[in-house]
Amino acid sequence: MKMRVFAAVVTIIIFLGVFGAPKAHAALTEAQIQAILGLLQSFGADQSVINNVNSSLRGGVAVAPSGTVQIALFTENLGWGSTHPEVSKLQQFLKERGYFTGEVTGSFFGATAQAVKTFQSKYQIEQSGYFGPQTRAVANNILQGGQTQPSITVLSPNGGEVWEIGSTNRIEWKNSNLPSGSDPINIQLVNEQGVLITTIAQGVATGGVSTGVGGGAYMWTIPSSMSSGTYRIRVICTKELADCFSGSLPVSDTSDAPFSIVAPTTTTLPSAGSLSVSLDSATSFGFRNVLIGSTGVSLASLRFTAVGEDIDVKQIALQLSDTALNTPDDLLNREIQLYDGNAVLIGRAVFTTGDYAISTNIINFRVPGGGSKVMFIKGDIAANATIGDTLKVDYDGNNAGLGGNYGVGWTSGNTIIPTGSDTASAGVKIISPTSATQPSITVLSPNGGIAQLSGGAFDIKYRTSGVSRIGLVLIKNGVTVSSVGMFDQLADGEHSVAFLVGPHNEQTIGTGSGYKVKIYNWDNASTVDESDALFSIVKPSLTASLDAGSPAGSILAGTSRVSLMRVKLSAGDSDVKINGVTIQDNGAGGRISNLELTTPTQQDAETHLANGVAMGGGRYQFSAPITIPANGSKLLDIRVNVSPTASGGVWLTFESVLHGYGNSLVVSGLGFQGSILNITGTSSIVPNARNFANIFQWWPLTMAPR
Structure with a gap:
């Protein structure tokens, strides 16, 4: 190739050197100059060579290479997190x-x-x-001291697309440094060798149908006169403006590979039959993490099921979920692609109207009568997408906001709305490369031992990192007995969920032993953890009784903080945490006051727990957190002040236990009475150290001799 370029350049230079640059009166025509430059370009000549030849042909002076100054240019792609x-x-x-x-x-x-x-x-x-x-x-x-060159890049069609004659399709490109406001773009259809077939449009603005800064699009309806075949699209800047040229040639770009134009599929509205749309099992729910700039991201999988005749799907409507963190600008060119089960591109849709997109040119997607077919929806995440945004694409079978029903169409004017029109699909959350850590799941509890029921459920605690959604199952003796759906949009850290025991999901889960909890990454089941050891699901139980050490007999009137009843609370196989107790004063009103709940400690001392609050009718409530250990017990004393003028008998009834277990806590033995204590006389001074100390204050310390 270099030898051919060299020969061409030498030929032109010899021509110019012998005959000199053309004079004004004998100048080459523009067409001749362009032909020569085109020849050099076809040989792959460097742009500097083409520029020099162009200058010479136009009467200028060619610039000869001189000593080269080495400039350290950029060679690497750099992005978020780079440390190159x-x-x-x-x-x-x-x-x-x-x-x-x-x-x-x-x-x-x-x-x-x-x-x-x-x-x-x-x-x-x-x-x-x-x-x-x-x-x-x-x-x-x-x-290098140069000027930024204008450029055009064809985005669609760019190879592999199949467009039907008569269909309307989107031609899309990017451009930079082109003149604005002068409509310089021509769109051409060329064959595989680059030969012009027809000019599709002339004088198109650089923005076209706007898809963002430096881009354009043109909606082309393929005429019925067009022949089937393989073609490419060329987008070219043709204005006689400096900004339209790269060197001496107009800037342009052509599809990287050919696309196909085919005869329209012959379809008629079925005389009998129906179509339904649902999410295919390949679609997962909730959100999963994807890296910014990712391509070919799976957004949803739709299963079309036909009853009766074969049905050709010609158009569908899609919608982005209406959330604050859901924007079509996070998709490259605001576009999604549709594929069949063989990964063949069958259509595109662009979100040009808010959060709605309609694909009107679906090719070769026929659903057989009595069968079904899956359509895969994918998209590319833009390099400038917002970290933390979410994307969720749903099928929308009846979108009045777009001017009517856009379900599944056959021929022009014929549209059928499938049953099950709207779907709620999966979604993706956009993350940066620095946040893409190795996912992990750790079950924190239960990890063996006992899982105690509270309100018919027990708590499962776990920790996640790099996992946006999880699935959870309960295993008994190695067999999965129940599942707890999926929890999504999880932040890294610890989480808790209440597992309901009873009618739940597939079957009834009861108390017993041999259980494990298994938690897995919904999007990648290889990330999984389970309880370290088997645990038992138990219902807490509590028995209340009158302790043998409860007082009996009589008490003195005027006594303070005297024990009137001692209660024993005994727990079953698991700890029981209660919030307090209630009692009933069965004596005549006014005999006792200042009721106090205590618990005995060593050497017959006691610890104050709560003061009684009168509830009316002689009832008192004591509110205090109290834990009764598994297979153990706790003693509670009810202490009172006895009125100095009281007489007769007084006794208490232990009514209830306050707790938050709902129906899960089984309490037995409630409603028992303490001994009837008779109030006698008034309290007398019992000598003690303090009494004697008072006596010594007035007793003579010395006595006179007799």
Whole structure:
């Protein structure tokens, strides 16, 4: 190739050297100049060679190569989290030009990404914050002292698409540094060799149907006169403006590979039959994490089921869920792609109207009568998507907001609305590469021992990292006996869920032993953990009784803090935590006061727990957290002050236990009475150390001799 280019250049230079540059009166025509330049370009000549030849042909002076100054150009793609040595160079480059105001750190994060976006905005590059090939080329051109070159890139069709004659399709491109407001774009249909077949549109604005900064689109209805075959699309800037040229040639781009134009599928509205749409089992629910810039991300899988005749699906409507963190701008070019089960592209849809998109050119998707077929919906996450945003695409069979029903169409004007029109699909959460950690799940409890019921359920605690949704199952003796659906949008850290015991999901789960909890990553079941050891599910039980040490006999009137009843609470196989007790005073009112709940400690001392609150009718409530250990007991004393004027008998009834277990706690023995204590006389002074100390204050310390 180089030899052919060299020969061509030498031939032209000899021609120019012998005959000299053409004079004004004998100048080559523009067509002749373009032919020569095109010949060089077809040989793969460098742009500098083409520019020199162009200058000579037009009477200018060719620039001969001279001593080359080596300039350190950018060679690496740089993005969020990069620490390559070129990051420091990029930060310095942006800082010198006023785009970056921070310190040169060598680490690519928020401030650097924002500076790159500002630089991209200046040169009409998609503002992704990613320093990729296009942005790098502009920066290198500036480093070399050149001007930023205009460019066009065809996005669609770009190879492999199948478009039917008569269908309307979207031609889409990106452009940078093209003249604005002058409608310089022509769109051409060419064959596989690049030969012009027809001009589709002329004088199209650089923005076209806007899809963002530096991009355009044109909706083309393929005429009925078009022949079936393989073609490419060429987008070219044809205005006689400097910004429309790269060197001496107009800037343009052509589809990377051919696409097909085919005869329309012959379809008629079925005389009998129906169609239903549902989420296929390949679609998972909730949200999963995807990296920013990911391509071919699976968003949903729709299963179409036909009853009766075969049905050709020609169009569908799709909707982004209405959430604050759900925007079509997070999708590259706001577009999603539709594929059949063989991964063949059968259609596209662009979110041009808010959060709704309609694909009207689905090709070769026939659902057999009595059978079903799956359509896969995918999309590319934009490089400038917002970290933390979520994307969730649903099928929408009846969207009045778009001017009517957009279910599944056959021929023009014939549309059928499938049953089960709307679906609620999976979704993705956009994360940065730095947050993409190895996922992990750890079951914290129960991890052996006992799982105690409270309100008919027991708590399961677990920790996750890098897992957005989990599935949970209960296993008994190695067999799965129940599942607890899926919990999604989990942040890293500890979580808790109440597992209901009773009629739940598949069957009734009862108390017993041999259980384990298993928790797995819904999106990748290889990340899983389960209880370290078998545990038992138990119902807590509590028995109340009058303790043998409860007082009996009589008490003195006027006595303070005297024990009137001692209660024994005994727990079953698990700890029981109660919130207090209630009692009933059966004596005449006014005999006792200042009721107090205590618990005996060593050496017959006691610990205060709560004061009684009168509830009316002689009832008192004592509120205090009390734990009765498994297979153990707890003693409670009810202490009172006895009125100095009281007489007769007084006794208490132990009524109830306060707790939060609902029907799970089984309490027995309630309603028993304490002994009837007779109030006698008044309290007398019992000599003690304090009494004697008082006596010594007045007793003579010395006695006179007789």
